[in-house]
Amino acid sequence: MGVVVAFEDKETGQGAGKASQARIEQLVELTRPDMERVNAMILSRTGSEVTMIPEVANHLISSGGKRLRPMLTLATAALSGYRGDGHVKLAAGVEFMHTATLLHDDVVDQSDMRRGKLAARMLWGNEASVLVGDFLLGQAFKMMVEVGSLRALDILSTAAAVIAEGEVLQLSVAKNTQTTEDEYLSVIRGKTAELFAAACEVGPVIANAPKADAAACRSYGLNLGIAFQLIDDALDYGGIANTLGKNTGDDFREGKITLPVVLSFRRGSETERAFWTRTLQDSDIRDGDLEEAQTIMKRHRALADTIERAEHYAKMAKDALGLFPASAMKQALNETVDFCVARAH
Template sequence: MAVVTNLDPKRRKSTPLDELTSLVSQDLDSVNELILANMHSSVEMIPQLAGYIIAAGGKRLRPVLTLAAAQLCGYRGENHKMLAAVVEFIHTATLLHDDVVDESDLRRGLASANAVFGNKASVLVGDFLFSRAFELMVGVGSLDVLRILSKASAVIAEGEVLQLQTSNDTETSEQAYLEVIKAKTAELFAAACRVGAVVAARPQAEEMALYDYGMNLGIAFQLVDDVLDYSAKQAKLGKTVGDDFREGKITLPIVLAFRRGNDEERAFWRRTMEELDQQDGDLERAQQLMVRHNALKDTVERARHYGAIARDALGLFPDSAVKRALLDVIDFVIDRDY
């Protein structure tokens, strides 16, 4: 019996993230306009490089979360749009810096900005975007918002340095790994959601509930990302499978496989991850060891744990379409192809 596959992208089944995005679509259009307007500079390379990475961007998940959180809190003003643009600038700046630090050649399946424009330009344009983000924050006129997003920026930078300290170290503990991803990834998710309540002048309980939602969603997101690096196809993932392995990046699947392995297997991990002495077939063996010791499966189970905490955090809010969409996004983040 023949199997018919729908190859028409216009008829692709919508995802929970698509549903959430549709609820804030008009606001998101305004955010995209703000992003384009505020990355302008008389220095030609700045909008050229910034436009390159932003145009190659993904689903705008973080600014969508800011818009959705503001809607969940009943906000009726305009400042949430500016804050969503700020969140995207901070995120884009960190991507530019990340790719330089990691010496990455690809970003979502395309040549990374540093591969096209060089490391120096990428770092400096990242600095420009951080600075522009702070300029926009000041324009919103909220000290609370400035405090939350400036702290998030500092925590992200700390996470980058912390990752350098654990890089190529197979003795890294699960707790140390979690500290890295909380700082590098989850803190911006948390701040993006929290400012939606702050701009709406909601009680602190709602503000912190949205912070907890974003933090735990961000942890789950990164856990699954780390699984995808060893199990997804490049066409679905948008990057070369095994990038983390080739860079010697210590993620939870490595931590679990190393601790559960025997002496010979630990020697393999030390050679490939610490010494970066990698040979043909080593990636395949790494994947086999992860399967043998349930490292990928258990990493996803941990993601489900944090997803459940994120779900509980929204219990404070009354039922609504945007709340249901935010809950559905948790499952979407965890159940990506792996």
Template sequence: MGVVLSLEEGKRGNPTIGRLLDLTAADMARVNELILSKAGSDVDMIPQIAEHLISSGGKRLRPMVTLAAAQMFGYSGEGHVKLATSVEFMHTATLLHDDVVDESGMRRGRQTARMIWGNQASVLVGDFLLGQAFRMMVDVGSLDALDVLSTAASVIAEGEVMQLAAAQNLETTEDEYLAVIRAKTAALFSAAAEVGPIIAGASRSDRAALRSYGTNLGLAFQLVDDALDYGGSSKDLGKNVGDDFREGKVTLPVILSYRRGTAEERDFWKHAIEGRENGDAELEKALDLMARRSAIGDTIGRARHFGEIARDALAPLKPTPQKSALLEVIDFCISRVS
């Protein structure tokens, strides 16, 4: 099962996560070995589907955050590797489930697992990976870490249901949408960051700082993804540009464009999103309306805002190489739309 760290280097002149990669390289090698081991099964379809998604690339950003956060507070045991692997398995399971719910055909330039093995197999293998994640959490023996990650799993599921309720609903408000992505995306970033200081025995204030960092990094990360769907590249996004539009997803650029538009423009959005009239011509018009209503720029502005909150969360902590690396992650995430 290959392991690929894409976006290792930013665009020329843009921030990278090189320092984070260097600091976590040894531990990530152990995480990758554990991924291979725990994704194995005598049921052939399980490792096949897991390998299909895991080997397709991705930054492994969430487990690297866990490792760096543990290192930051001087942790030197083995538990952070299992927790980081648990985080990655939770993320992978979420992707498998997301693709079924969203009826997605492509992810990271490849067919989704559901297109090859079907929806039922994708959901069940996602459940298998979640089970393996919880087994590793129990092995670590930290009730606090188990509480944080299990709570995140529940919140993520709630976010999925919230998104389902908001799907193709143009009356969704910005606050309602932020609540969805706070649950769906930010919750796992938050947990990934917080379990680091937990396992290192850090103080409650240190835990709160990393929790806030992770939450706001996750919000910024998702908002940048939302903007990239209408103005990025498939390489940066990990899926096809315009997929959100074609799937009828109500993301922040759509919400802003709809609410700021004229009656005629809102009628277009109703046909495109609710009526699923969303071919190439409609996508071009959507991009024009978004530019006219500053929807992409303001989405990026919101992402920068949450990025600054994440930066402020770490400000009181003493300087360490890991702190510097985590701050660079904020810049890297925002720079994807530079």
């Protein structure tokens, strides 16, 4: 998922990206020296004698995005007083894992766009996208092994398995309008929040910080990841295309069951439920259906309540950092939570 760089103000319709940008700028600045090293490592590890591998990988890697997940690895390592180089390789590995999941997701979802550009699958085909994703996963684990922390390797390899489980679970609920809120939250905990959690947990782990610190950072990442995904769910029905790096309504056209749909279906009339069954379950989408979906969601406060739930998880993320003393990095991590939620406003 792309991180927002611009969005509409609810009241004025003007871009409010600058306010949101300010909230993440401190994290960007504090991690900039290490991120330069991460970026250099990412470029060096995408090299291959097989020409198509760097072409496909760099198409997505160079297409934008804040690289939030690797920044979180660097930030939590610094928060825990880490002194060394292992966090750079782990951060690069986290970004490779994320990029691999994006390549795989676009194939599974048959997406045409990614971060405002044609998806790799549209240029090189599904097979190449899947296989280059596998190459990046292999490189990610290679870097993890090089760090020499068995615990960090365990955390990130477990995350890879949980992410795959989340993807399969999403397939099982795809187009199923009977999906419950709990079932949907299980999906996003696996496919989105788990990598946030692992990215944050490995920082204190390689710093040999107390278990309580590692658990706190994991809780921060998990709750931030859930909030992040819920905001994306709301933006897909209420944002603008360049906000998400995809077309507004892509989730609707792909028949994805997201929280705004779950809430709208539960609260709707029989006629409205029949609409969701026709469009999402039966894939019978007609002109004007997206606008009708947005109208139904507004009628039942589905978007507003999705954002409220995101704000709840955001507060939990901030609370998780409560045991750490005040510092510039702690402030930056708290402001990153605000940044992720502010995209919806």
